[in-house]
Amino acid sequence: MRDYHLPGRSPVLAMNGMCATSHPLAAKVAIQILESGGNAVDAAIAGAVLLGICEPQMTGIGGDAFALVQLPGEDRILALNGSGRAPAAFDAARLRDEGHTEIPLTSAHAVTVPGAIDAFCTLSERYGRAGLATSLAPAVHYAEAGIPVAPRTAFDWALATETLQGSARDAFLIGGTAPRPGQIFRAPRQAEVLRQIAQDGRAAFYEGEIAEDMVAALNAAGGMHTLEDFATAASTWTDPISGTYKGADLTEHPPNGQGATALLLLNILKQFDITSMDPLGAERVHIEAEATKLAYDARNRLIADPDHTARLAHMLAQDTAERLAALIDPARAMADPAPLSEAVHKDTIYITVVDRDRMAVSLIYSIFHSFGSGIASEKYGILFQNRGAGFTLAEGHPNEAGPGKRPMHTIIPAFLGGEGRPTMPFGVMGGAYQSTGHARFVSNIADFGMDPQTAIDAPRAFADAGSLKVERGYPDTVRAELTDLGHKIEIPEVAIGGAQAIAIHGDGVLEGASDPRKDGCALGY
Incomplete structure (x- = not known):
């Protein structure tokens, strides 16, 4: 229980349904969808798409999404990979010949085909109840009517305005500058795109006039994209991966997401008596930081497009974790392993929804860096992700950029549970931090008995x-x-990440938790 003399948040408790996400309007809309008869899939889509208007520096329809879905009455979790692919004509050798050692963040080469819209259409068609038009209606309304910009959103927006190029500056700046807190942001051209998707489904986005607008903008910026690349875009159903930490079962999305990194990190932490440490002390931070360096080094070597990730079993093996843990000196920080040649980021949104029937959705949706590539289409103002910068240009690497490949992704939705039963969809935003954030969240609960809100509120550190x-x-x-101990300490300008969670208790109570580092909240009914 928190100390009520001090600032903080209490858990949100409800019986019928709940949403937790990073903007209160998106949480409210999700609850309205549930109250009107929609299910968790309908509500998660509604909230996620609206977040692209509430927090356009974080996400949008030019981005990617991953989802984990627990169906009512089942312990099984389904995984949907809604990440896009590089164009069929992409040529890493050409970029190397031009002198590049990494993919430029604000170039069309960094733009993979957006996968989120196909994912939302796929989820709605297979598991939704209310229909895609119902899920998209709130975002259409608010994109036209406008939304007052929230304080944290305004803070992040102002840090990234220089990323925006050309027509993107017209679409996402007001009078040439970032909006102030409370200033109204509108995106009427996006409203028209969403209206067409609501009417005609994924074809409205990936074929015809909207696709032509996107391809023209990317080609004008030097991209290799074609209409065929967009027409053939498709999300993929896959099987999640999982591991256990001190009785807690953690379910993660498989590659090309970095969920395996969180599982490896927890396996390393198992080799230490974390429970005996001060949860807010230097000893715990040090061990976690050293384990992070080793787990992320493995990630950087091994995780890539699912068709090119060949050593996942090695990464998840207990003996791998034991060997890595043996490299950690409790009294001295190690040098960082070789740095990444691909880019990492800090920006995304996460939403989780649980409905009356206990369908649960854990969904993450991103344009990678703040404002993505900074490139937007001319007619419809669709801002493109720069997820392709997550590739490496190192020849022969599993994550080497290549035609039709998916890059390594940092965004990962998750479920926590016990005894084979999922009981808590959760996610931790913050780009590269997410795997460490998942491990820290699980450890806060399993090692120190924190409730979800306390586990989220606790201070964070990240070796990066x-x-x-x-x-x-x-x-x-x-x-x-x-x-x-030898660490080079930095107090970050921006708080590390943000998290949301919903615990599903056996007595029928839902317990929502939402990170105070963001503008959002948990809401239930």
């Missing part, structure tokens, strides 16, 4: 790019101890 980012929630004494 040669430094250890430590939030201000830790006291200076912890930072000093970590410095003495």
Whole structure:
């Protein structure tokens, strides 16, 4: 139980249905969908698509999505990969010949075909109840009427305005500048796109006039995209992967997402007595940071397009974790492994919904970096992700950029449970941090008995790019101890990540938790 003398959030409790996400309007819309007879899939689509208007620097219809779905009355979890592919004409050798060692973030070469719309259409058709038009109606309305920009959104928006190019500046700036908190943002051209998708389904986006608008913009920016690349875009049903940490079962999306990294990280942490440590102390931060370096090094070597990830079993094996754990010195920080040649990011949205029948959806939806590639289509103002920058240009690497390939993704939805029964959809935003964030969330619950809201509220640290980012929630004494261990300490400008979770209790109560680092909330009815 939290100390009510101090600022904080209480868990949100309800019986019939719940949504937790990073903007209150999206949570409200999801609940309205549930109250009107829709199910968790309908509500998750409605909230997610609306978040592209509420937080356009984080996500949008030019991005990708991954989803985990638990059907009513079942313990089985289904996984949908809604990530897009590189154009069929993509040529990594050409970029290397031009002198590139990595894919430029704000180039058309970084734009993979957006996969989210196909994923939403696929989810709605197979498991939705209310229909796609119902799910898209709130986003159509608010894209036209406008939404007051929330404080955290405005903060992030202002940090990324220089990414926006050409027509994207007209679409996402107001008078040439980032909007202030409370200023109204409208996206009427996106409303028209969503209206056409609601009427004609995925074909409205991937074929015809809208696709022509997107391909023309990408070709004008030097891209290799064709109408055929868009017409053949398709999400993929796959099987999730899972592992156990101290009685907690963690289910993750398989590659090309980085969910296996979270499982490996927890397997490494199993080799240490985390429970005996101060949950907010330097010892725990140090062990987690060292384990993160090793787990992410494995990720960078092994995770790629599912058709090119050949050593997943090795990554998930207990003996792999044991060998890596043996490399950790409890008294000294190791040097970072070789840095990534592909890009990582900090920006995404996550939404989770549980309905009356206990269908549960864990969904994450992103344009990669803040405002993605910064390139938007001319007529409809569709902002493109730069997810292709998640490829490497290293020749022969499993994640080498190539025609029709999916890049390694940082965005990962998850479920937590026990005894083979999923009981908590959750997600942690924050780009590369997400695997560490999942492990930290699970450890907070399994090692220290925290409730989901407390586990989310707790301060975070992340070993990233040669430094250890430590939030201000830790006291200076912890930072000093970590410095003495050899870590290069940095207090990040932006809080690390954001998280949402819904615990499904056996007595029928739903318990929602939402990260105070974001503008959002959990709502139930």
